[in-house]
Amino acid sequence: MITTTGEHLGPRGIVALKGEYMIPCVYHFYRDPPQIVRGQGAHLFDHQGRRYLDCYSGVTVMNAGHCNAKINAAAIEQINTLQHTCTIYLTEPIVRLAERLAAAMPGGLRRSFFACTGSEATEGALLLARLHTRRPLVVALRDGLHGRTRWAMNATGIEMWRTDPLPDPDIRFVAMGDVGGLRELFAAEGERIAAVIAEPIHGNGGVVVPPPGFFAAVRAECDAAGALWIADEVQTGMNRTGKFLAVEHEGVLPDIVCLAKALGNGFPISAFVTSDAIAAGYTRPGASTLGGNPVSAAAALATLEYHERNGLGARAAEFGGTLRDRLGELQARHEIIRDVRGRGLMIGVELNPEKVEKVDLVHFSSAADFVLERMKDAGFLIGKTGVGRNVLTFMPPLVVEWSELADAADALDRVLSEL
Numbered sequence: 334m335i336t337t338t339g340e341h342l343g344p345r346g347i348v349a350l351k352g353e354y355m356i357p358c359v360y361h362f363y364r365d366p367p368q369i370v371r372g373q374g375a376h377l378f379d380h381q382g383r384r385y386l387d388c389y390s391g392v393t394v395m396n397a398g399h400c401n402a403k404i405n406a407a408a409i410e411q412i413n414t415l416q417h418t419c420t421i422y423l424t425e426p427i428v429r430l431a432e433r434l435a436a437a438m439p440g441g442l443r444r445s446f447f448a449c450t451g452s453e454a455t456e457g458a459l460l461l462a463r464l465h466t467r468r469p470l471v472v473a474l475r476d477g478l479h480g481r482t483r484w485a486m487n488a489t490g491i492e493m494w495r496t497d498p499l500p501d502p503d504i505r506f507v508a509m510g511d512v513g514g515l516r517e518l519f520a521a522e523g524e525r526i527a528a529v530i531a532e533p534i535h536g537n538g539g540v541v542v543p544p545p546g547f548f549a550a551v552r553a554e555c556d557a558a559g560a561l562w563i564a565d566e567v568q569t570g571m572n573r574t575g576k577f578l579a580v581e582h583e584g585v586l587p588d589i590v591c592l593a594k595a596l597g598n599g600f601p602i603s604a605f606v607t608s609d610a611i612a613a614g615y616t617r618p619g620a621s622t623l624g625g626n627p628v629s630a631a632a633a634l635a636t637l638e639y640h641e642r643n644g645l646g647a648r649a650a651e652f653g654g655t656l657r658d659r660l661g662e663l664q665a666r667h668e669i670i671r672d673v674r675g676r677g678l679m680i681g682v683e684l685n686p687e688k689v690e691k692v693d694l695v696h697f698s699s700a701a702d703f704v705l706e707r708m709k710d711a712g713f714l715i716g717k718t719g720v721g722r723n724v725l726t727f728m729p730p731l732v733v734e735w736s737e738l739a740d741a742a743d744a745l746d747r748v749l750s751e752l
């Protein structure tokens with residue numbers, strides 16, 4: 334039993350309890366991690382009252398900001414009125430949410446199934462594609478990530494997340510942008526392919542933006558073969574890239590879209606959304622006990638309303654463009670930056686570890702970890718993604734102010750000078 338000395342358990346106490354009682358796969362960032370105790374807008378606060386600019390949003394969940402008063406008020410009112418029943422009883426928030434989501438989605442994507450996590454959304458979307466096509470194969474992208482459930486994990490192309498020791502033989506992989514490889518796969522096995530599942534921009538894979546025309550080729554191959562295209566917008570959706578969905582940058586639309594994370598702004602809710610024609614194939618009973626529960630649905634409804642009223646998509650587009658330019662200037666001055674890329678406020682800064690000269694990284698497993706730690710000490714919590722875990726990732730709440738992002742870029746400039 335660990336006792337608390339002050340008001341908080343503190344980082345050491347938390348690490349000790351984690352080590353004792355949690356499954357060891359649950360890892361955390363930082364050599365010297367803070368205990369996060371409070372959030373407000375674009376900021377997080379630790380147990381010692383230190384304020385941080387949150388540049389990762391709990392991995393792109395808190396797009397409308399921490400402890401958003403309007404969203405939380407809607408959720409609290411719902412908690413105090415009707416907290417839970419299941420979809421076998423009629424309640425209003427879930428259908429109001431479905432209606433509002435249909436209005437926000439492009440094209441004829443207007444029928445939703447609600448669950449709690451991104452993994453369930455991708456898993457459900459794959460089931461829907463299989464119901465529609467009655468085919469076995471799934472095509473996924475090599476550096477994509479789709480979740481922790483069996484099918485979603487097997488469709489994940491990043492080795493570190495492919496924990497299943499007995500991989501599913503019915504998944505095929507192709508690299509983002511490899512139109513030739515995609516065509517070859519379809520030429521060989523097209524009539525057995527149920528779906529192509531892909532993130533419109535790789536999130537965990539290191540903010541990899543598709544080359545122009547790649548998703549048009551995915552659309553064309555799927556159409557020719559009678560397969561479906563599933564866009565996993567769990568990270569990229571909800572205005573993160575400057576549009577409601579990231580596929581809206583591509584000029585072609587998918588058959589099924591998966592949303593989660595920022596949909597509930599911290600309340601657990603996810604969805605897969607499709608057309609009338611594809612939804613018609615899923616008529617056998619389907620239920621998720623907590624999926625689209627009244628509180629999460631009320632929160633998601635208030636979240637969608639907040640995004641629209643406050644133009645969060647336009648903010649992401651504007652601030653994201655300016656931040657990318659600013660980080661591009663750093664690239665010109667710091668050899669260690671290999672690439673700066675992204676869309677809207679989903680930005681990756683890829684490091685070239687071979688360019689570390691001045692600092693001894695003996696206490697850090699990588700240059701990226703060094704930068705993350707120093708940025709945290711300077712008051713900025715940034716992310717780390719990429720197959721080589723060498724991509725610094727900026728995905729702040731979309732309510733962030735430009736001056737705060739400019740401060741983050743200045744801090745990065747100073748930290749990179751140490752390397």
Ligand SMILES: Cc1ncc(COP(=O)(O)O)c(C=O)c1O
Pocket residue numbers: 392449450451452453455478479480481532536537565566567568593594
């Ligand atoms: C693109 C993408 N899909 C699916 C998931 C899985 O979501 P969850 O962790 O909510 O199950 C993630 C999680 O990071 C993700 O980034």
